[in-house]
Each structure stands twice: as C-alpha cells, then as structure tokens.
Amino acid sequence: MCKSKLYRLLALLVATSLMLAACGGGETAQATEPATGGEGPKVTSSGFVCPEPNPRMEVTSTELNLFVWTEYFPQDMLDCFELVYDIKLNRDEYSSNEEMYAKLSGGGAAYDLAQPTDYIIGLMIRQDLLQELDHSKLPNMKNFDEGWMNKPFDPGNRYTVPYLAGTDAIVVNTDAVENVPQSWADLWKPEYAGRMIALDDSRVLIGAALLILGYDVNTRDPGELEEAKAKLAELIPNIKVFDSDSPKTALIAGDVDLGITWTFEALAAQQENPAIQFIYPTEGAVLWQDNWVLLKDAAHADAAYAWLNYINQGEVFWLTLIDYTYINPNKAALEYAKENQPDIYKAYFDSPITNPPPEAIANGHGIEDVGEATPLYDAIWVEVKGQ
Amino acid sequence: MFQRLRENKSVQGTLLALPTMIWLSVLLILPLLLTLVISFGRRSPDGNVIFTFTLDNYIRLLGYHTNCAGGQARCFDPIYATILWRSLVLAFNTTVLVILLGYPLAYFIARAHPKKRNLYLFMVLIPLWTNFVIRVYAWMMLLRKEGGINIALGWFANLLGIPFQPLEMLYTPGAVLVGMVYEFLPFMILPIFTSLEKIDNSLYEAAADLGANAIRTFLRVTLPLSMPGVVAGTILVFIPVMGTFIVSDILGGRQVILVGNLIQRQYLDARDPTFGAAAALILMVMTLIVTYFYTRRFGFGEEIVAV
Numbered sequence: 286m287c288k289s290k291l292y293r294l295l296a297l298l299v300a301t302s303l304m305l306a307a308c309g310g311g312e313t314a315q316a317t318e319p320a321t322g323g324e325g326p327k328v329t330s331s332g333f334v335c336p337e338p339n340p341r342m343e344v345t346s347t348e349l350n351l352f353v354w355t356e357y358f359p360q361d362m363l364d365c366f367e368l369v370y371d372i373k374l375n376r377d378e379y380s381s382n383e384e385m386y387a388k389l390s391g392g393g394a395a396y397d398l399a400q401p402t403d404y405i406i407g408l409m410i411r412q413d414l415l416q417e418l419d420h421s422k423l424p425n426m427k428n429f430d431e432g433w434m435n436k437p438f439d440p441g442n443r444y445t446v447p448y449l450a451g452t453d454a455i456v457v458n459t460d461a462v463e464n465v466p467q468s469w470a471d472l473w474k475p476e477y478a479g480r481m482i483a484l485d486d487s488r489v490l491i492g493a494a495l496l497i498l499g500y501d502v503n504t505r506d507p508g509e510l511e512e513a514k515a516k517l518a519e520l521i522p523n524i525k526v527f528d529s530d531s532p533k534t535a536l537i538a539g540d541v542d543l544g545i546t547w548t549f550e551a552l553a554a555q556q557e558n559p560a561i562q563f564i565y566p567t568e569g570a571v572l573w574q575d576n577w578v579l580l581k582d583a584a585h586a587d588a589a590y591a592w593l594n595y596i597n598q599g600e601v602f603w604l605t606l607i608d609y610t611y612i613n614p615n616k617a618a619l620e621y622a623k624e625n626q627p628d629i630y631k632a633y634f635d636s637p638i639t640n641p642p643p644e645a646i647a648n649g650h651g652i653e654d655v656g657e658a659t660p661l662y663d664a665i666w667v668e669v670k671g672q
Numbered sequence: 673m674f675q676r677l678r679e680n681k682s683v684q685g686t687l688l689a690l691p692t693m694i695w696l697s698v699l700l701i702l703p704l705l706l707t708l709v710i711s712f713g714r715r716s717p718d719g720n721v722i723f724t725f726t727l728d729n730y731i732r733l734l735g736y737h738t739n740c741a742g743g744q745a746r747c748f749d750p751i752y753a754t755i756l757w758r759s760l761v762l763a764f765n766t767t768v769l770v771i772l773l774g775y776p777l778a779y780f781i782a783r784a785h786p787k788k789r790n791l792y793l794f795m796v797l798i799p800l801w802t803n804f805v806i807r808v809y810a811w812m813m814l815l816r817k818e819g820g821i822n823i824a825l826g827w828f829a830n831l832l833g834i835p836f837q838p839l840e841m842l843y844t845p846g847a848v849l850v851g852m853v854y855e856f857l858p859f860m861i862l863p864i865f866t867s868l869e870k871i872d873n874s875l876y877e878a879a880a881d882l883g884a885n886a887i888r889t890f891l892r893v894t895l896p897l898s899m900p901g902v903v904a905g906t907i908l909v910f911i912p913v914m915g916t917f918i919v920s921d922i923l924g925g926r927q928v929i930l931v932g933n934l935i936q937r938q939y940l941d942a943r944d945p946t947f948g949a950a951a952a953l954i955l956m957v958m959t960l961i962v963t964y965f966y967t968r969r970f971g972f973g974e975e976i977v978a979v
Binding site for chain 2: 383659
C-alpha cells in the first residue's frame, strides 16, 4: 500500500521534472506543405497570387532551413516561395540575437540562413560562422535603398543582405504622462519612478546613458563606460519592467506609462491606444537593422540565393508592409506598394514611426560591434541590473 | 558464460545498474567536471572560453571588480553576494509559506474519507498538467494593473462604495514570491500527505485516552510523525527555488535578479560561460551547505525515502 503510493509520487515527480525540462526548449515552426503545383499562376491558401520569380534561379535543393526572428514574416511570402520553387521551408525561431548566437556557435545546427541584427554580425564573422556572399547571384540587391547598404557593420555587404530596420526610441502614453519627455536625459527624471518599460538590451540602455554624457554609443573607453554605468544605475528606479519580447503589452495594459522601445511595438501600441506616441530623443535614437546572412555550413546555398532574390522582389517584399510595420529598406517594394496598394503605402508613409523624419535618421546612432570592450558592456549590464 | 551470470549475483546487480551509472556519469558528472574546469578559465572578448587557471571569476563573485571608477585596479561592491542573499531569502520565504499553506491542506486530505481523498489529490495535481511557463503567464494576467484581481477588487469596492485605486502587484518581489509559492505548493503537499496518511488512527485514540487535547495531540503525535514529510517537501521545494529563473523573469519584470537569472544571463546575454560556471558552482555549494545543515538537524525525511 505504502509502496504503491510512493511509486505514484515518484512517477509524478519524474513527469513534472520532464515538464520543467521542456520549458527551456526552442520552438519549431514549420511552414505549411506546399500545394501541388500545376501550370499557371500559383495561389496561396489566403488567395494571394504569387509573383513569378525574377530572375528564376537554378535550384537543385528541395529544402531550405531558416533560423529567424519570431513573428517576422508574411505567411504569403513563405507560401509563395514554396510554391514557385517547390522547396520546403523549415523555420526555427529565436527571440534574441544572443540566443541565436549561442545556438549557432554551439555547432551542430543545420541552418542555411540566419537573420542577425547589425551589432552581432562582426562577432559572427570573427567566429567564422558566415560565408561571403556571391553578389553575381544576388541581382535583386539593387532593390535596396543605398541608405541601408554598405553599413559599418559590413562594408560592401560582403556578408549581409538587408531585411527590415527600425529605431529604438521613447514611447509615451500621453494620457498618463504630463510632461512628455523629449530626450533620453528626460527619462531620468524622478517623476517617472516605477513607471517605465525598457528593452532588455544592454547596448540600447548603456547607449542612452553614453549619449546623455556626450559619448559615442560604441565607445570602447573604460572610463567613459564607467561613467555610463553610474549614470545608468540612476535610471533603474524608474524602470518597472525590462521586456524585449512584447513591450507593447505592458503599455497597452496600463502597467507602465512610458519607456524605451522599438518601431513595431510602438506602432502596435499606438494602434490600440492613439494616445501612445513615439518620440525621437534629441540626443538621437538608436538605429538598428536586421540582415540575412548565409551560414558557413549551409547545405542549401542555391535555395538560399533563390530565397534572397525572390523575397526582395518589390512585388513580394511589399507584403511586409501589411503586418510587419518596420522601416522598409526595399525601395522597389515601396514603389510597388505606392502604385498598387496606395492605402497600405499611405499608412506606412504618413506614420513618423515607420517613416521617420530624415533628421531622425541622420541624427540616429547605429550600434556596432565593440570587440575587446564587449566584456565591459556585459559586466556593466549585469551589475547595474542586479543592484 | 550465461551460467556464470546466472550464479553471480553481484555481476547481475552491476549489469542492472549500468545504464543508470552511464547516464549519471555522462549527463551529470562529466558536465559538472566541465563546469568546474570552465569556471577557472577566462573569457575571450568574443565570449569563447580560454582554458587556463585563474580565480578571477570567484574573486569577482566575492565582489571585487576590475572595472572601477577612478582607475583603481580593484574595487569592492558585493553585488553578487547581494543577489545570492536575495535568492536565499526568497527560497526560505517560499519554503516557509509553502509549509504553512500546504500542511493544513495535506492534513485535510489525509483525514478525508478515502473515497474523496483521491479526488482531492487529483485536484492538487491537475495544475501540473499544464506547462510551468504557461501557469506563470496566467499569474501575469491575474496580477497586472487591469488584471483579474484588480478587476474583482474594483468590483467589490464599487459595490461597497469605496474609492478604489488599482494595486501595483505585477513586476514586484511580492509577485515573484506568489508565483514561486504557487508553483511549488504541490511538492510540499504530497510528501506531507504521504506521512500523515500513514499515521495509525489508534495513536490518536491512545492520545485521547491518555487525556491529551487536540492541540497536545497535534504537537506530540501528528507533528512529529509527519516531520519526515515536511523535511522531504522542504528539500523538494528549497533546492529548485534557489535555481529557478523563469518565475522571476516573467513576474519580476526581469528586474528582480536572482542567482538563477544571473547564471542564465552569463551563458546567453553576457556570453561569459566562465563566470556563469563559477556562479553555478557557488550556488550548488551554497545549496549543499544549507541542505547539509538542514538534514543534519532534521534528517532526510528517511521515512519517505525508505518506505
């Protein structure tokens, strides 16, 4: 009697620990099976007519493995690529660059393309995780705005193809906040104590502190960083929650009144509550850009080039304007939308969040790899937050 | 050969234990040794491990930093001790609360009619069918400013005509404590129930015959006999709470930093596996010390382990 009870208890504990262990795993999302292709135009399940690939690439691979950000692709874009090339897309997702890097540098992952943000690309190159792109196979690179090419993190785009971009700036619920902050320095005011949300992102937060002090966001000087650490420590009492996954939720729910967030989240929050505004701070917002990279051990490089050309066609890439409202670096897509989807184009063009005023971009600061100063940034972040 | 195997009991035993021994050595002892080796290493700027022998990570854990104001070589700031202490206090509070909440319920279930007993136990276990993380997110919905609890309180206040200001509950240390208590309560109820259930009814009758009142019976009979369950439950709760990072991440808004969060961040965000390894070992040693003194005082809950 007692024994059987004990066994039941033990079985229960084992089952529970398995459940706990399962929490750490990454999610796998797989695109739907392509419908059997016949002649004539391919149509997705939502009724979108897939544009023909231009140019059509020679592809022998039958699948392509993507390692990408969560919630970052129009379903029609994925479906169409599968339909027109008859390639099966496998998609694994991550929610931070660090998570992506940890998985890739651990080895053993069989991905073809990944989607890192600017600052971590230098590290990936030094760690020999990437292969140089063959630009003769990327005719559709011409569709990108020069402003988003040839950036300091990858001069000449030897390794990267742009995807979407955005800014990290100040978001404010003007119903709840009397004095709307106009600068990073304003966020330090004691009146915002316990009312802020911030990205859980060391470079953006330390960057803001550096900007207030008048230093470069990519400084490697230990003295300047030490000052920034002290400055940032003063901001912590104002921050109620750090969240990089879905900062809009706390804003919309009224848990916080203002904070530091990025383009898409600010726009989504604003659509829920028009009183929420996005402010480009006077010291300059932080600019970021996500990019495609071809991994060193990519087994399906031919399919990867086909993907990069296909999605970057204006008549495909414009799909990102519908639900993934970031800054769109693809000028062919914007031209296509302007002529064929005027409402969607207008919504994009008229919003200062997706289409920032030129001076906000000119005044912005790109985050770069800081090489040997990386441990300093990391230590500052851990120590400031742990206080 | 099979003949020999049939006769030799000790070989049989070894063979039976072999899979578990391989499992333990490959998945427990080797990683632990690797962690130990890594903790004496140094990180490269890119976050690779440089294998060497330095105590820097441990010195840093003690609170001596290399990046100091005013160009000093080292300075003292016991930030990591603070984090460890915070985790220890939280684990202690969680365990005490879980005992206070779990004991009466376990007692109630153990004394219930045997037919209802299984139903009650079942109800204690049902939440475990849902994933741990999802249950923590559910607490987020309850605790937020416009969440379930505030809505209910607001409704009552309105009914009574009292002005109501929504309570700030989410993203506070209190929210983390609530989440921890909720998550680990079943692990306390079950062992206490098992030891309470085994108490022979005649002992209560004897106590009553000898003139003991309810309180005295509880203190002299029930409590001592159920201590093994409490001890086993304490070990099952205290140790995991010391290392958890999910609850504090979600309900603490990532600004209630526990040692579990510290370690996780070293491996991911900070790309410093050497420091993470050192912190993990310190956590383990600390947990071992606490458990050692605890079990020396109270035993392992032998009765449970040895049934």
